[in-house]
Every structure is written in C-alpha cells, then in structure tokens.
Amino acid sequence: MATAGKVIKCRAAVIWEAGQIPSIEEVEVAPPRTHEIRVKIVATGICRTDDHVAEGLFPDINYPVIVGHEAAGIVESIGPEVTSVKPGDKVIPLCLTQCGECASCQNPKTNFCLKSHFYQPQNLMPDKTTRFTCKGKQVHHFLWTSTFSEYTVMPESSIVKIDNAAPLEKVCLFGCGFSTGYGAALNSAKVEPGSTCAIFGLGGVGLSVVMGCKTAGASRIIGIDINKEKFAKAKELGATECISPNDFDKPIEKVLVEMTGFGVDYAFEVIGRTDTAVAALASARLGSGTCVLVGEPPSGSQLIINPRLILTGRKLKGSMLGDWKLKEAFPKLVSDYMNKRCHPEALISHTLPFEKIAEGFELLRAGKSIRCILLF
Numbered sequence: 001m002a003t004a005g006k007v008i009k010c011r012a013a014v015i016w017e018a019g020q021i022p023s024i025e026e027v028e029v030a031p032p033r034t035h036e037i038r039v040k041i042v043a044t045g046i047c048r049t050d051d052h053v054a055e056g057l058f059p060d061i062n063y064p065v066i067v068g069h070e071a072a073g074i075v076e077s078i079g080p081e082v083t084s085v086k087p088g089d090k091v092i093p094l095c096l097t098q099c100g101e102c103a104s105c106q107n108p109k110t111n112f113c114l115k116s117h118f119y120q121p122q123n124l125m126p127d128k129t130t131r132f133t134c135k136g137k138q139v140h141h142f143l144w145t146s147t148f149s150e151y152t153v154m155p156e157s158s159i160v161k162i163d164n165a166a167p168l169e170k171v172c173l174f175g176c177g178f179s180t181g182y183g184a185a186l187n188s189a190k191v192e193p194g195s196t197c198a199i200f201g202l203g204g205v206g207l208s209v210v211m212g213c214k215t216a217g218a219s220r221i222i223g224i225d226i227n228k229e230k231f232a233k234a235k236e237l238g239a240t241e242c243i244s245p246n247d248f249d250k251p252i253e254k255v256l257v258e259m260t261g262f263g264v265d266y267a268f269e270v271i272g273r274t275d276t277a278v279a280a281l282a283s284a285r286l287g288s289g290t291c292v293l294v295g296e297p298p299s300g301s302q303l304i305i306n307p308r309l310i311l312t313g314r315k316l317k318g319s320m321l322g323d324w325k326l327k328e329a330f331p332k333l334v335s336d337y338m339n340k341r342c343h344p345e346a347l348i349s350h351t352l353p354f355e356k357i358a359e360g361f362e363l364l365r366a367g368k369s370i371r372c373i374l375l376f
C-alpha cells in the first residue's frame with residue numbers, strides 16, 4: 001500500500017489523564033518495526049475494561065493512552081520478519097498474545113503466554129517504545145492492541161488472520177467480550193449438561209457466559225444483576241431465571257443456596273467487584289461447586305474469603321480471555337459464527353461512528369448498552 005513505511009496521520013481516541021473520557025484527536029502512527037504489523041481498524045467494541053482505564057481504576061497505567069482491545073481490521077503493512085499475515089488480510093487483535101514458543105504456549109493447560117504485556121511494561125511495545133504521538137507528545141499503548149485508533153501497530157504475536165469473508169463489524173466481538181464469557185463457561189468451568197449455573201453481571205461478557213452455559217447444556221441458568229433492564233436479553237440468550245439482589249432482604253448467596261438446595265454447580269463473577277466475587281464463591285455448591293472469576297476488580301483490591309468455603313470442597317479459579325489460546329481459537333470461532341453455531345452479534349445493542357466514542361462510553365456507564373460497536 002502507498003502508506004507502507006510512512007508515518008500515518010489518522011483519528012484516534014486519546015485518554016489524556018485518569019478520570020477523562022477519550023477525546024478524538026489526530027495522531028501520528030509510526031510504521032511497524034521488526035515482527036510488528038500495522039492494522040487499519042474497521043470495527044471496535046467498547047468493553048468495561050477500557051472504561052476502567054478511563055475511570056483511573058488501574059493506577060499502573062501510563063497516560064496519555066489509547067485503549068480499545070475488542071476489534072477487527074485489515075493489515076495495512078508489515079514490518080521485517082513478519083510471516084503470518086500480509087497486507088489486505090482480515091485480522092483480529094489478540095489482547096493476550098500467543099507467541100507459540102514459550103513454556104505456556106507449549107502447555108495445553110494455559111493460555112497465559114509468557115511473552116505478553118502482563119510481564120512487560122504494559123503501556124509500551126515489546127521494544128519499550130511507542131508508535132503513537134499526538135501534539136508532540138508520546139502516547140501509550142494498551143494491551144498491545146490500542147484499537148481506538150484508525151491505524152494501530154501490534155506485535156505479530158498479538159494478531160491472527162481470519163476468513164476474508166467474515167463481516168468485521170460482527171466478528172470484532174470475538175476480540176474480547178464474546179470469547180471471554182463463552183470460554184469461561186466452556187473452557188474454564190467446563191460446564192456439564194444438566195448442571196446449574198449462576199452468572200453475576202449480565203453485561204456483554206456475562207451474557208456470553210450465559211450463551212456458553214446454554215451451549216454446554218446447563219439445565220438451570222440464573223442471571224443476577226441490579227439492572228433489571230438486562231433481564232429480557234439474558235432470557236432470550238438462555239437464562240432460565242433472573243434475579244436482582246435488591247429484591248431480597250438477605251444476601252444473594254443465601255437466596256441462591258435456597259433456590260438450589262446446596263448451591264449452584266458453577267458460579268461466575270462477571271462484574272469486577274470483590275463483594276460479588278465472595279458472594280459468587282459462597283453460592284457455589286457445598287462439596288463440588290466451582291466459582292470462576294471473570295470480572296476485573298480495580299488493581300490493588302483484596303479478596304477476603306472464609307477459607308472454610310474452600311475447605312468444604314468449593315473451587316475458586318480465574319479466567320482470562322476465556323482460557324482460549326487465542327491464535328488457535330479465533331479463526332475457529334469465526335468459522336463457527338459463519339456456520340451459525342455461535343452468536344457474538346447478539347451482544348450488539350448500539351452501533352456508532354467512531355467520532356461518537358464519548359457517547360458510547362456514556363451509554364455503557366448508564367447501563368443502557370451491552371456492546372456498542374464503533375465503525376471507522
């Protein structure tokens with residue numbers, strides 16, 4: 001392409017400091033370096049994790065920063081030594097890398113690639129520099145994806161090529177929300193047919209857990225949310241019952257234990273709070289229940305749990321990106337979508353032009369959107 005090797009000027013949403021909603025700016029995006037790829041983002045969803053950065057809940061983040069991690073786009077140009085994609089390919093960014101070579105990538109039991117941003121200065125590219133500048137200032141990356149920019153640069157381990165026939169404005173949801181929730185049910189919990197599940201939080205990720213529990217054949221899927229406007233969609237996607245903690249004068253875990261006898265087989269925390277994480281664990285079945293933490297509480301928070309909950313046989317585990325090895329999983333999930341075997345598009349409640357990103361954040365904060373897709 002004519003732009004290859006050159007600095008590109010384009011639109012991006014920059015969060016200048018913690019507590020600020022992203023503002024649209026013109027940024028310069030440097031060409032990709034060795035093992036890097038520059039991508040033209042076509043569609044990107046707003047996940048609560050992006051909003052947590054805007055709110056300043058992750059104090060370890062450096063500002064200014066360009067967030068965004070749920071997206072799909074087209075390769076614009078590749079840096080030296082890139083072999084897995086070429087310009088023009090449709091791709092999905094991976095917010096958890098799969099380098100294919102480290103001990104974790106070789107281990108079928110984990111998706112936690114050891115060469116990811118979790119082990120490096122997370123707001124910089126692997127070579128510890130940035131590709132973005134705005135008004136003469138260096139702007140930071142986020143999760144090595146930074147998809148709230150028309151063009152972004154990513155390491156090759158953070159990108160996978162998908163079917164060129166895939167509609168990017170739908171399959172962008174595989175980038176985080178859908179895969180995270182769906183995989184939490186299928187891979188992390190390994191929900192079994194006939195089991196009982198409780199999902200705390202019915203946002204984009206929680207509803208994807210609901211879809212995963214349904215696919216796995218759970219017989220009872222209980223949705224829990226303080227916003228009752230989320231119930232209709234949850235039921236449409238597979239929840240058999242929905243309850244609000246505000247409707248009871250006793251703790252929600254007691255309600256769930258009474259509803260099920262000894263607790264649910266699988267409980268999922270998909271809000272990002274420590275009190276609901278404890279409630280989810282306590283609502284898991286005595287002796288055999290599993291609680292999966294999916295929501296991300298503010299950094300620095302502590303979980304205080306009664307060890308007896310674990311000693312009496314409950315299991316507590318966490319799940320990142322649905323425990324999928326993303327490079328392998330995304331092309332397969334896209335193919336499942338093309339064959340109508342899964343429905344990430346069910347999460348889309350709003351579609352806006354990229355310029356209206358601030359409105360997208362407001363809709364999420366007001367509890368009015370499930371997933372708002374921004375189109376460039």
Ligand code: CND
Binds near residue numbers: 177227
């Ligand atoms: P979203 O905000 O859309 O959904 C959260 C839901 O929880 C909303 O429907 C709220 O009404 C509801 N809620 C809030 N407080 C309570 C409460 N006290 N009791 C019951 N319900 C409540 O968020 P999302 O679905 O985009 O993301 C959910 C979480 O998952 C969030 O913490 C996000 O940061 C995290 C996440 C994790 C991962 C991962 O890989 N583990 C990836 N992406 C996002």
Ligand code: ZN
Binds near residue numbers: 100101113115
């Ligand atoms: Zn790896």
Ligand code: ZN
Binds near residue numbers: 048049050069070177
């Ligand atoms: Zn996310």
